[in-house]
Amino acid sequence: MAKVGIIGGSGLENPEILKSQQEINIVNLYGAPSSPLICGTIEDTEVVIISRHGKQHTIPPSKVNNRANILALKEAGCTHIIATTACGSLREEIKRGDLVIPDQFIDFTRHRIITFFDEFEPGKLGHTPMADPFDSRLRELLINTAKGLKLPIHEKGTVITIEGPRFSTRAESRMFRLWGADIINMSTAPEAILANEAGIPYAVIAMSTDYDSWKNDEKPVTWEDVLEVFRQNVQNVLKLLIRVIPEI
Helix, strand or coil, X not given: CCEEEEEECCCCCCCXXXXXXXXXXXXXXXXXXXXCEEEEEECCEEEEEEECCCCCCCCCHHHCCHHHHHHHHHHCCCCEEEEEEEEEECCCCCCCCCEECCCEEEEECCCCCCCCCCCCECCECCCCCCCCCCCHHHHHHHHHHHHHCCCCEECCCEEEEECCCCCCCHHHHHHHHHCCXXXXXXXXXXXXXXXXXXXXXXXXXXXXXXCCCCCXXXXXXXXXXXXXXXXXXXXXXHHHHHHHHHHC
């Protein structure tokens, strides 16, 4: 049976979606995860939740212990991972509150540990294929379920992950558009890389909260704006999770 890990992003640190909740504090080879593991069920499916930035959102993007988070879910027996994230829109058609199910990412981070392979074992080189980094079956389930719920959904998109915690300059935001990025965040890389290295199917629900800095007719993004839009639309993310997880 499936056991689903959820990595909760900004605005989703304390989701009340699990039955029979149990909180477990662990430490693994890479240290402590961002938060205790919250274990429970959605219908008959076991679920484990980690809050990416801590339950009180105290961990900046560059300081998230991604290796500890992914390993914690793997050691907890998770067979799939769904991550949630707030994101900025780099396209006019991706509006505030819209959901995007990315199919590609660009890693524009600089200071993060991006692999489990600190060294290679003889005969076991860790050059992990990454052409299609998000699991196709999970993406299809998320897309079809969102359509059934009549949620505003974009079926694909390229997410660029920047280091943060600052937002983009206007020049950077325009450059990312030229590169083909559709949305921007501070979390998907190296999370997706590590999930692939760990052999766990991984997909992302991204919610657009702003237009980053590229639009001259919009004020540049602020953290307060991000949280406000996320709070207004977070129930759509929760509805999608509750409906899709039993189908995995």
